[in-house]
Protein backbone atom coordinates (compact mmCIF):
# COMPACT_ATOMS: atom_id res chain seq x y z
CA UNK A 617 0.00 0.00 0.00
CA UNK A 618 1.10 3.55 -0.65
CA UNK A 619 2.07 5.06 2.69
CA UNK A 620 1.48 8.64 1.56
CA UNK A 621 -2.22 8.01 0.89
CA UNK A 622 -3.03 6.32 4.18
CA UNK A 623 -6.15 7.50 5.98
CA UNK A 624 -5.05 5.58 9.07
CA UNK A 625 -1.54 4.74 10.24
CA UNK A 626 -1.12 2.47 13.24
CA UNK A 627 2.38 2.00 14.58
CA UNK A 628 3.34 -0.46 17.28
CA UNK A 629 -0.18 -0.79 18.68
CA UNK A 630 -0.44 -3.06 21.67
CA UNK A 631 -3.37 -3.45 24.04
CA UNK A 632 -3.52 -5.23 27.37
CA UNK A 633 -6.48 -5.84 29.66
CA UNK A 634 -6.54 -6.81 33.33
CA UNK A 635 -7.09 -10.56 33.72
CA UNK A 636 -7.26 -12.15 37.16
CA UNK A 637 -4.23 -11.00 39.13
CA UNK A 638 -2.29 -10.00 36.03
CA UNK A 639 -2.79 -8.59 32.58
CA UNK A 640 -3.28 -10.19 29.20
CA UNK A 641 -1.96 -8.68 25.99
CA UNK A 642 -4.55 -8.85 23.20
CA UNK A 643 -2.81 -6.82 20.46
CA UNK A 644 0.91 -7.33 19.95
CA UNK A 645 2.64 -4.33 18.34
CA UNK A 646 0.48 -3.87 15.26
CA UNK A 647 1.63 -1.78 12.29
CA UNK A 648 -1.33 -1.26 9.98
CA UNK A 649 -2.12 1.26 7.25
CA UNK A 650 -5.59 1.88 5.88
CA UNK A 651 -5.46 3.48 2.43
CA UNK A 652 -7.64 6.46 1.57
CA UNK A 653 -10.16 6.12 -1.23
CA UNK A 654 -10.72 2.46 -0.49
CA UNK A 655 -12.78 0.00 1.49
CA UNK A 656 -10.65 -2.20 3.71
CA UNK A 657 -12.06 -5.30 5.39
CA UNK A 658 -10.60 -6.72 8.56
CA UNK A 659 -11.24 -10.42 8.97
CA UNK A 660 -10.09 -13.18 11.28
CA UNK A 661 -11.29 -15.67 13.87
CA UNK A 662 -13.52 -14.64 16.77
CA UNK A 663 -11.47 -13.19 19.63
CA UNK A 664 -8.37 -12.34 17.56
CA UNK A 665 -8.70 -8.63 18.40
CA UNK A 666 -10.55 -7.02 15.47
CA UNK A 667 -13.04 -5.01 17.55
CA UNK A 668 -10.27 -3.94 19.91
CA UNK A 669 -8.14 -2.70 17.00
CA UNK A 670 -10.91 -0.73 15.29
CA UNK A 671 -12.02 0.74 18.63
CA UNK A 672 -8.47 2.06 19.02
CA UNK A 673 -8.44 3.35 15.43
CA UNK A 674 -11.76 5.14 16.06
CA UNK A 675 -10.43 6.72 19.26
CA UNK A 676 -12.99 4.94 21.44
CA UNK A 677 -10.29 2.99 23.26
CA UNK A 678 -6.69 3.98 24.00
CA UNK A 679 -3.81 1.68 23.08
CA UNK A 680 -1.47 0.51 25.83
CA UNK A 681 1.44 1.37 23.52
CA UNK A 682 1.80 2.75 20.03
CA UNK A 683 0.35 5.58 17.97
CA UNK A 684 -2.67 5.98 15.71
CA UNK A 685 -2.88 8.68 13.07
CA UNK A 686 -6.22 9.38 11.38
CA UNK A 687 -6.24 11.74 8.39
CA UNK A 688 -2.90 13.17 9.49
CA UNK A 689 -3.90 13.72 13.14
CA UNK A 690 -2.28 11.62 15.85
CA UNK A 691 -5.31 10.75 17.97
CA UNK A 692 -3.73 8.36 20.44
CA UNK A 693 -2.08 11.24 22.33
CA UNK A 694 -4.90 13.80 22.10
CA UNK A 695 -6.48 14.93 25.37
CA UNK A 696 -9.90 13.35 25.84
CA UNK A 697 -11.95 16.46 25.01
CA UNK A 698 -10.05 17.05 21.76
CA UNK A 699 -10.29 13.37 20.88
CA UNK A 700 -14.08 13.46 21.31
CA UNK A 701 -14.37 16.58 19.12
CA UNK A 702 -12.11 15.06 16.43
CA UNK A 703 -13.98 11.77 16.49
CA UNK A 704 -17.39 13.44 16.28
CA UNK A 705 -16.44 15.35 13.15
CA UNK A 706 -14.13 12.97 11.34
CA UNK A 707 -15.17 9.41 12.22
CA UNK A 708 -18.42 7.48 11.85
CA UNK A 709 -18.68 4.23 13.78
CA UNK A 710 -21.16 1.38 13.36
CA UNK A 711 -21.07 -0.76 16.49
CA UNK A 712 -22.08 -4.41 16.81
CA UNK A 713 -24.78 -3.15 19.18
CA UNK A 714 -26.90 -0.47 17.52
CA UNK A 715 -26.77 2.01 20.44
CA UNK A 716 -29.87 3.93 19.35
CA UNK A 717 -31.42 6.42 21.75
CA UNK A 718 -34.82 4.93 22.70
CA UNK A 719 -36.63 8.28 23.01
CA UNK A 720 -35.75 9.45 19.48
CA UNK A 721 -37.31 8.39 16.17
CA UNK A 722 -35.29 6.57 13.52
CA UNK A 723 -34.67 9.78 11.57
CA UNK A 724 -33.76 11.73 14.72
CA UNK A 725 -31.31 9.01 15.77
CA UNK A 726 -29.65 9.07 12.35
CA UNK A 727 -29.52 12.88 12.53
CA UNK A 728 -27.56 13.02 15.80
CA UNK A 729 -24.11 13.80 14.25
CA UNK A 730 -25.59 16.70 12.26
CA UNK A 731 -27.36 18.12 15.32
CA UNK A 732 -24.15 17.72 17.33
CA UNK A 733 -22.40 19.76 14.62
CA UNK A 734 -24.95 22.57 15.04
CA UNK A 735 -27.53 21.88 12.32
CA UNK A 736 -31.15 22.66 13.28
CA UNK A 737 -33.08 19.49 14.16
CA UNK A 738 -35.68 19.84 11.36
CA UNK A 739 -33.04 20.13 8.61
CA UNK A 740 -30.87 17.42 10.16
CA UNK A 741 -33.82 15.04 10.38
CA UNK A 742 -34.68 15.74 6.73
CA UNK A 743 -31.11 14.95 5.62
CA UNK A 744 -31.05 11.80 7.72
CA UNK A 745 -34.39 10.83 6.13
CA UNK A 746 -32.86 11.00 2.64
CA UNK A 747 -30.11 8.54 3.59
CA UNK A 748 -32.50 6.26 5.46
CA UNK A 749 -34.81 6.19 2.43
CA UNK A 750 -31.88 5.13 0.22
CA UNK A 751 -31.35 2.09 2.42
CA UNK A 752 -34.98 1.05 2.39
CA UNK A 753 -36.12 2.75 5.59
CA UNK A 754 -38.40 5.38 4.02
CA UNK A 755 -41.51 3.91 5.67
CA UNK A 756 -39.97 3.86 9.13
CA UNK A 757 -38.55 7.36 9.61
CA UNK A 758 -40.90 8.28 12.46
CA UNK A 759 -40.80 4.95 14.28
CA UNK A 760 -39.13 4.55 17.65
CA UNK A 761 -36.25 2.03 17.96
CA UNK A 762 -38.45 -0.45 19.86
CA UNK A 763 -40.81 -0.53 16.86
CA UNK A 764 -37.99 -1.60 14.52
CA UNK A 765 -36.51 -5.03 13.82
CA UNK A 766 -32.83 -5.67 14.51
CA UNK A 767 -31.95 -5.24 10.85
CA UNK A 768 -33.91 -1.97 10.67
CA UNK A 769 -32.16 -0.66 13.78
CA UNK A 770 -28.84 -1.59 12.20
CA UNK A 771 -29.73 0.48 9.12
CA UNK A 772 -30.47 3.49 11.35
CA UNK A 773 -27.07 3.00 12.99
CA UNK A 774 -25.43 2.84 9.56
CA UNK A 775 -27.18 6.02 8.39
CA UNK A 776 -26.05 7.74 11.61
CA UNK A 777 -22.45 6.72 10.88
CA UNK A 778 -22.25 8.52 7.56
CA UNK A 779 -24.92 11.22 7.65
CA UNK A 780 -22.25 13.87 8.41
CA UNK A 781 -19.87 12.62 5.67
CA UNK A 782 -17.02 11.69 8.03
CA UNK A 783 -13.56 11.10 6.57
CA UNK A 784 -13.32 7.65 8.15
CA UNK A 785 -16.17 5.18 8.60
CA UNK A 786 -15.48 2.21 10.86
CA UNK A 787 -18.02 -0.62 10.90
CA UNK A 788 -18.14 -3.67 13.14
CA UNK A 789 -20.15 -6.44 11.43
CA UNK A 790 -22.49 -4.01 9.61
CA UNK A 791 -24.34 -6.69 7.65
CA UNK A 792 -24.61 -9.47 10.23
CA UNK A 793 -28.30 -8.76 10.93
CA UNK A 794 -29.30 -7.92 7.36
CA UNK A 795 -30.82 -10.00 4.57
CA UNK A 796 -28.69 -10.40 1.44
CA UNK A 797 -30.38 -7.59 -0.54
CA UNK A 798 -30.21 -5.00 2.24
CA UNK A 799 -26.65 -6.04 3.06
CA UNK A 800 -25.71 -5.41 -0.57
CA UNK A 801 -27.36 -1.96 -0.54
CA UNK A 802 -25.51 -1.03 2.63
CA UNK A 803 -22.20 -2.18 1.14
CA UNK A 804 -22.88 -0.22 -2.07
CA UNK A 805 -23.36 2.92 0.02
CA UNK A 806 -20.21 2.25 2.03
CA UNK A 807 -18.30 1.54 -1.16
CA UNK A 808 -19.52 4.80 -2.69
CA UNK A 809 -18.37 6.67 0.44
CA UNK A 810 -14.98 5.00 0.17
CA UNK A 811 -14.12 5.92 -3.41
CA UNK A 812 -13.71 9.60 -2.51
CA UNK A 813 -9.93 10.09 -2.36
CA UNK A 814 -9.84 11.67 1.10
CA UNK A 815 -12.17 9.15 2.74
CA UNK A 816 -11.80 5.58 3.88
CA UNK A 817 -13.98 2.78 5.18
CA UNK A 818 -12.96 -0.09 7.45
CA UNK A 819 -15.35 -3.02 7.83
CA UNK A 820 -14.85 -5.84 10.32
CA UNK A 821 -16.78 -8.83 9.08
CA UNK A 822 -17.31 -12.57 9.10
CA UNK A 823 -19.82 -12.22 6.24
CA UNK A 824 -18.24 -13.78 3.15
CA UNK A 825 -21.15 -12.49 1.01
CA UNK A 826 -19.67 -8.99 1.21
CA UNK A 827 -16.00 -9.82 0.55
CA UNK A 828 -16.34 -8.80 -3.14
CA UNK A 829 -16.92 -5.18 -2.01
CA UNK A 830 -13.43 -4.99 -0.49
CA UNK A 831 -10.51 -3.18 -2.11
CA UNK A 832 -8.17 -4.62 0.54
CA UNK A 833 -8.59 -7.48 2.99
CA UNK A 834 -6.44 -7.55 6.12
CA UNK A 835 -6.40 -10.83 7.99
CA UNK A 836 -5.83 -10.83 11.74
CA UNK A 837 -4.78 -13.75 13.83
CA UNK A 838 -4.03 -13.83 17.54
CA UNK A 839 -3.56 -10.07 17.95
CA UNK A 840 -1.46 -9.56 14.83
CA UNK A 841 -2.09 -8.60 11.21
CA UNK A 842 -1.11 -11.71 9.30
CA UNK A 843 -1.60 -10.47 5.74
CA UNK A 844 -3.06 -7.65 3.66
CA UNK A 845 -4.28 -8.48 0.19
CA UNK A 846 -5.58 -6.14 -2.49
CA UNK A 847 -8.24 -6.70 -5.14
CA UNK A 848 -8.59 -8.51 -7.44
CA UNK A 849 -8.77 -11.46 -5.06
CA UNK A 850 -8.54 -15.07 -5.99
CA UNK A 851 -10.56 -17.58 -4.04
CA UNK A 852 -12.03 -15.73 -1.04
CA UNK A 853 -13.80 -18.54 0.72
CA UNK A 854 -10.81 -19.37 2.91
CA UNK A 855 -10.20 -15.76 4.01
CA UNK A 856 -12.15 -15.62 7.28
Ligand SMILES: Nc1ncnc2c1ncn2[C@@H]1O[C@H](COP(=O)(O)OP(=O)(O)OP(=O)(O)O)[C@@H](O)[C@H]1O
Pocket residue numbers: 633634642660661662663664665666667668669
Ligand atom coordinates in the same frame (compact mmCIF):
# COMPACT_ATOMS: atom_id res chain seq x y z
N1 LIG B 1 -12.53 -4.79 28.08
C1 LIG B 1 -11.96 -6.01 28.01
N2 LIG B 1 -11.42 -6.61 29.10
C2 LIG B 1 -10.82 -7.81 29.02
N3 LIG B 1 -10.70 -8.53 27.87
C3 LIG B 1 -11.22 -7.98 26.75
C4 LIG B 1 -11.87 -6.72 26.76
N4 LIG B 1 -12.26 -6.44 25.48
C5 LIG B 1 -11.90 -7.50 24.73
N5 LIG B 1 -11.26 -8.42 25.49
C6 LIG B 1 -10.70 -9.70 25.02
O1 LIG B 1 -9.86 -9.40 23.92
C7 LIG B 1 -9.94 -10.45 22.95
C8 LIG B 1 -10.24 -9.84 21.61
O2 LIG B 1 -11.57 -9.34 21.62
P1 LIG B 1 -12.19 -8.62 20.35
O3 LIG B 1 -13.61 -8.29 20.68
O4 LIG B 1 -11.30 -7.54 19.92
O5 LIG B 1 -12.13 -9.81 19.27
P2 LIG B 1 -12.83 -9.93 17.84
O6 LIG B 1 -11.79 -10.44 16.92
O7 LIG B 1 -13.48 -8.64 17.49
O8 LIG B 1 -13.93 -11.03 18.09
P3 LIG B 1 -15.38 -11.26 17.39
O9 LIG B 1 -15.10 -11.60 15.97
O10 LIG B 1 -15.94 -12.40 18.16
O11 LIG B 1 -16.17 -9.98 17.57
C9 LIG B 1 -10.99 -11.43 23.45
O12 LIG B 1 -10.31 -12.51 24.06
C10 LIG B 1 -11.77 -10.63 24.46
O13 LIG B 1 -12.28 -11.46 25.47
